[in-house]
Amino acid sequence: MPITRNVEHEITVAAPAKHVYHLIADVGNWPQLFAPTVHVEEVSQDERSQRIRIWATANGTAKTWTSRRELDPGALRIDFRQEVSQPPVGGMGGAWLVEPLSEDTSRVRLRHDYHAATDDPADLAWIDQAVDRNSRVELAALKDSAAAAASDLLFSFEDTVEIDGRARDVYDFVNEAQRWPERLPHVARVDLTEDTPGLQVLEMDTRTQDGSTHTTRSVRVCLPHRQIVYKQVRVPALMTLHTGHWLFEDRPGGGVTATSRHTVRINEDNIAGVLGESADVAAARTFVRNALSANSLATLGHAKNHAESR
Incomplete structure (x- = not known):
C-alpha cells in the first residue's frame, strides 16, 4: 500500500x-x-x-x-x-x-x-x-x-484585431509557437515543449526596439480553437507578474475577432534601474503596455495575414 x-x-x-x-x-x-x-x-x-x-x-x-x-x-x-x-x-x-x-x-x-x-x-x-x-x-x-495597498501596480489591458478568416487558422498560428522565429520579426528564438497535449512550456527570446533581446518562459494552456491562456514563469525585470490569453471568437456574419489580453504587476523596485531615476509607476505602466501591445498587435497582424491568405 x-x-x-x-x-x-x-x-x-x-x-x-x-x-x-x-x-x-x-x-x-x-x-x-x-x-x-x-x-x-x-x-x-x-x-x-x-x-x-x-x-x-x-x-x-x-x-x-x-x-x-x-x-x-x-x-x-x-x-x-x-x-x-x-x-x-x-x-x-x-x-x-x-x-x-x-x-x-x-x-x-x-x-x-x-x-x-x-x-x-x-x-x-x-x-x-x-x-x-x-x-x-x-x-x-x-x-x-x-x-496589498498598491493596487496601481496591477493592471489589465487588451488589443483586438478583426480578421476575415477562420478561428481555427488564427488559433493554429498562435498555437504553433515553434514556428514564430520564421514568422514573427520580433521573435529571435523559441524552445517549445508539449509533453501533455494542450499544455505547453514556451521559452522565447524577444527582440526589443533597441535591438537587444530578453528571455521569457511561459506555461500555456491551449483550448482548441477558442483560447490560449498563458502565465510567464520567467518575467522581464519590470514585472513581478504577467498572465494573459489569446481569445478567438467567430463573428455572426463571418470572420474572427482575435483578442490579446494582458494582466501585469509592475516590479516597483526595478523601475529606476530600467527606466531611470525620474520614472515612476505611471511611466512603467505606459512602457510595459506599449511594449506588450506592440508585440501582441504584431503577432495578430501576422496571424491575420496567415488566416486571410488561406
Whole structure:
C-alpha cells in the first residue's frame, strides 16, 4: 500500500477572515494570486459544491488535474479533493481553513493528504517537495495580496484585431509557437515543449526596439480553437507578474475577432534601474503596455495575414 502523508502549513494574514476566505474561494483570481497557478476553469457548481480544472506548475513541471471543492462560508472552510490526479501523484486532497484572530487579522491553515501513484520513494519525495514549495508560495502570496495597498501596480489591458478568416487558422498560428522565429520579426528564438497535449512550456527570446533581446518562459494552456491562456514563469525585470490569453471568437456574419489580453504587476523596485531615476509607476505602466501591445498587435497582424491568405 502506498504511504499516505498528512501535512499542514499556516500563515498569519493582516486582513479580516471573511476577506481572506473570499480570495481563496474565487478561483478565477488564482492565476494572479498564486504563482504556481496558470489557469482555472469551473466545470460545474451548485450552492456549496464545485468542480474545477486546474493547470499549474509543480517543481517546475506543468501539470493539470480536476478537483472537487466543498465550500462552507459559515465555517470559513474549503475542502478539496483531486478527482483526476497526474503521476507521480496517486491521490490528493485537503482543506483551506481561515480563523479570525481579531477584526483585522486571521490565521490561514492549508492541509494536504496525499499518496504517490507507485511505491517508489522517489515519487513520494517529489510530491513532498512540490506540496511544501507550493504551499509556502501560495500562503505568502495570499498574505501579500490580502494586505496589498498598491493596487496601481496591477493592471489589465487588451488589443483586438478583426480578421476575415477562420478561428481555427488564427488559433493554429498562435498555437504553433515553434514556428514564430520564421514568422514573427520580433521573435529571435523559441524552445517549445508539449509533453501533455494542450499544455505547453514556451521559452522565447524577444527582440526589443533597441535591438537587444530578453528571455521569457511561459506555461500555456491551449483550448482548441477558442483560447490560449498563458502565465510567464520567467518575467522581464519590470514585472513581478504577467498572465494573459489569446481569445478567438467567430463573428455572426463571418470572420474572427482575435483578442490579446494582458494582466501585469509592475516590479516597483526595478523601475529606476530600467527606466531611470525620474520614472515612476505611471511611466512603467505606459512602457510595459506599449511594449506588450506592440508585440501582441504584431503577432495578430501576422496571424491575420496567415488566416486571410488561406
